[in-house]
Amino acid sequence: MPTSPKEQRFLAALQKEILEFFELNDYRSYSINQIHKAFAIRDRKTKELYADIVHKLALENRLIKQSDGNYRYDNESFQTEGRVDHVNARFAFVIPDDGSKDIWVATSDLMNAKDGDRVRVQARKPSEKKKNDRPEGEVIEILDRKSSEIVGVIQVTPHYSFLIPDSKKIYEDIYIPKTETLEANHLDKVIVEVTRWGTPGKKAEGRVIKVLGKSGENETEMHSILAEFGLPYEFPEQVELAAEAIPTEISAEEIKRRKDLRKILSFTIDPKDAKDFDDAISYQKLKNGNIEIGVHIADVSHYVKPGSVLDQEAYRRATSVYLVDRVVPMLPEKLSNGLCSLRPNEDKLTFSTLFEFDPNGIIVKEWFGKTIIHSDRRFAYEEAQVLIEHEGESTDPYEPVIKDLNRIAKKLREHRFSHGSVNFETVEVKFELDEHGTPLAVFPRERKDAHKLIEEFMLMANKKVAEYVHELKKTEPRNTMVYRVHEAPDPEKLRVFSAFAKKFGYQVSTEPKQVSQSFNALMENVEGKAEEHVLQSLAVRTMSKARYSTDAIGHFGLAFPFYSHFTSPIRRYPDVMTHRLLQLYLEKGNSPERAPLEIQCKHCSDREKLAADAERASVKYKQVEYMALHEPQIFDGIITGVTEFGIFVEIGETSCEGLVRMVDLNDDYYDLDKENYRIVGKSNGRVFSFGDAVKVKVRDTNLAKRTIDLELVGMRSNGQRFENNRIRKRQSRSSHVIPRGKSRKNNIGRKRR
Structure with missing residues (x-):
């Protein structure tokens, strides 16, 4: 302790100087040794003095001592947990679990966390000096690794090997000892299990656990994409055995428990290469002049019981994955392409919604329940479109039915848009592949009336199921339900997009009540113009991402206050959850607790994103392969x-x-x-x-x-630029020769021009 006022003033000044240093460098933390170096301190006594002051400042909560022993300035700091999004080699964002603002973290402050890992981060609220309001911070603990398995290309040398990860968000190679290669060949695609995570200056280490095959081969690349995103491509043996054990015959007792709709005209409309048909449409004219339209969905919940091995695997996957050349189903083939697929000329168990429409296309009655149907015909979209477009006398008995369904679908669509639904038509690509998976052609996927017809009736069924459950109980808390929710656009993203659209001469309102109408007007105005696809793509990026939740906050894009996913239980687990809840309420059961279902909703949303990322990666791979030709x-x-x-x-x-x-x-x-x-x-x-x-x-x-x-x-190509530079250099070497009749001054001036 100081014994004189002079010493006290000296220590106070030193303490102030140290605090100012930390405040000036509030974007990082320092060890005691780094502080000594920063202040150029070499003698032992002064080092001890600085260490004591720093320790005292930490005890007074004016500095923060972290778990790694480093110190940092407390600029309104706070801790939170979230996932790492490692956007480039220099920095990452930690996306907090609580939905607050993303936190910027330098790669050197990640504690070697990788993309997708859950971490605890020490963050600071931005100071008033900063131009943006994004907090910055550093990782202080890795809570959960996204995966210990990484896919990539192995580079084999005589003494060791290393993995170059496929993921664009992993920026360091992984060292593999010579004895841990599983005899993989140079440039094979492999899956490596990380046995030791790296530290600053030292690579992570791992071992090969699976050789996928030769890099560049179609089968290898598709499997590596699935592995990269942690998606399975094989079912465990016990899951396949459980599926095979399910009886194929429908018992008479089961039929008695259901509404029998087998005599009503029913059919499916799907892509021509589809194998799983999880929805069918029925149509019949009623004696009162109205029309009854049924939306019939495969009753997956009849076969997949809660807690069974089939249910556990379906939940783990949460969704089917659609790569360019294959489908990786959520359910084993016996269910997805067999028992649950509404194939023509077969009796099938379904969960149905029946709607009675008056001649003006208004719903006057609805019904929900378990049924049995018999699909009379299977249409590809192209076949249904031919019937819609056909003029003159019809020879196909289904033509008037499909045309009437199309008429009603257009009324539903018109009503939806008039009530605020946003009209986005995003472009999807389709490939023509040869038997080896090589792309022969790539073209935009067309969406015609036949596609929109099915879309409208599926939207209607999803909407009506959600409304029905929500209105069953009029008081809070309402019955628990799995909703598909979609928030309004982020105001800042909307403002940026509006400013950009204005440069093309279009007005996009940022007023919440006018956004939908404004977006629809924009889409109509840009149709067929050069900037159409650019503005459509940017508009979609402006939107929030739809997700699953037990909170009925509505669906902004569709302008539905209540919306669920009910129509695709073969390929989406949330639809199975919806079926179970709807049946529970039809049987007058009690509402389950929300919390466990909310966890399931979060899991399904996360798996949906992974599947979408894998699908995009497969499309990108085939696009690159096609363009290489x-x-x-x-x-x-x-x-x-x-x-x-x-x-x-x-x-x-x-x-x-x-x-x-x-x-x-x-x-x-x-x-x-x-x-x-x-x-x-x-x-x-x-x-x-x-x-x-x-x-x-x-x-x-x-x-x-x-x-x-x-x-x-x-x-100009780089080759041309090189040749031009070579010529200029050659000319400059002879420039000391002054042309006759010219002064040196004029010559220099000419060269400068």
Whole structure:
């Protein structure tokens, strides 16, 4: 302790200096040794003095001592838990579990957490000096690893091997000892189990647990995509055995318990390559002049009992996964393509919604319950569309039925849009593959009236089931239900999108009550124009992501106050949950507790995202594979993104997106104008803006990284630039010779120009 006022003043000044240092560097933490180095302290006594002051400041809660022994400034700090989104090699975001703002974390402060890991983060509220309001922080504990298994390409050397992960969000290789390769060959795709996670300066270590095959082969790549996202592609033996043990015959007792609709005209409309038909439509004219339309859904819950091995596996998967060349089903084939598939000319157990429509297309009566149906015919969308478009005398007895269903569906659609439903038509791509899985053609998937017909009746069934359950009990708490919910757009995202649309001459309102109408007007105005796809894609990104919840907060995109998923239980576990709850309430059962079902909803939402990511990865892989076969060709494209490292271009006829790298724009140095979504040449003033039409050709494709590098047609290549530089250098070497009749001054001036 100081014994004189002078010593006290000295220590107070030193304490202030240390605090100011931490405050100035509030974005990171320091060990005692790092503090000594920062203040250039070398003698032992002064080191001890600084250590004592730092320790005292921590005891006074003016500094925070972390679990790793480091100290940091407490700038309104707080701790929270969340998942790591490692967006690039330099930094990541931790997405808090409580839905609060994402937290920026430098890679050096991740404690070697990987993308998808659950962590505890020490975060700080942003200071007033910061331009944005995003908190920053550092990971102080890894709570749960996303997975200890990582898929990638193995590089084999004589003494050791290492894995290059497929995931674009894992930035470090994994060391594999020579004895742990499972005899994988150089450049094989493998799955590695991490046996020791890395530390700063030291790679993670692992062992090969499965060899998927030779990199670049279709089967290998599809399996590696599933493995990359932690999705299974085989059923455990006990699950297959449980499915095989289910009787195929429908007992007379079971039929008696159900409404028998086998004599009513019923049929399915699905993609021509579909094998699982989980919904059918029935149609009959009633004596009072009205029409009864039934939406019949495979009764999966009859076969998959709560807690059974089939149920546990279905919940674990939560969804079927649709890759380009295959479906990885949620249920074993005996159920998904057999017992539960509403195949034509077979009796099937179903859960049905029946709606009675008056001649004006208004629902006057509805019914929900267990049924048995007999589908009379299976239509592909293309076949149903032919009947819808056919004019003149009909020879097909189904034509008037499908045309009438289409008429009613259009009324439902018109009513939906008039009440605020948002009209987004996102473009999906479809591939034509040969027997080896090689893409022969890629084209946008068309959505015609036949698709929209089925869509409207499925939307109606989902909506009515949710409304029915919600209204069964008029007081709070309401009956527990699994809802499909969709929040309104984030105001900041909406503001940014509105500002961007304005640059194209379109007005998008940011007023909550006018957003839907404004978006629909925009979609109508851009139809058929060059900027249509760009604005549609950006508009979709502006929207929140739909998810599952027991909270009835409504579905913004559909403008439904109550909405569920009821119509696809073969491929979605939440639909199975909905069936069980609906049947419970039809039998006058008591509402279950919300909390366990909310956990299941969260799990299903997470699995849905993983499946969607895998599906996109398979599409991207096939797009890159297809474009690799068309490198010399010139394509029309549209700029769909601008960044500091280049511009993204989507090719119109294939919907493939590639990158024109900034280094290849070699006619000038380009600056990113972030606010105006463009890059601008410093000298020539040339502008490349979001939505511009350009001509491109393929420069390079990388199947392993699923990337396409493009070059702008008309831009000088690097080879040309090299040759021009070589010529200029040769000229400069002889520039000391002054032409006759010219002064040295004039010669220098000419060179400068």
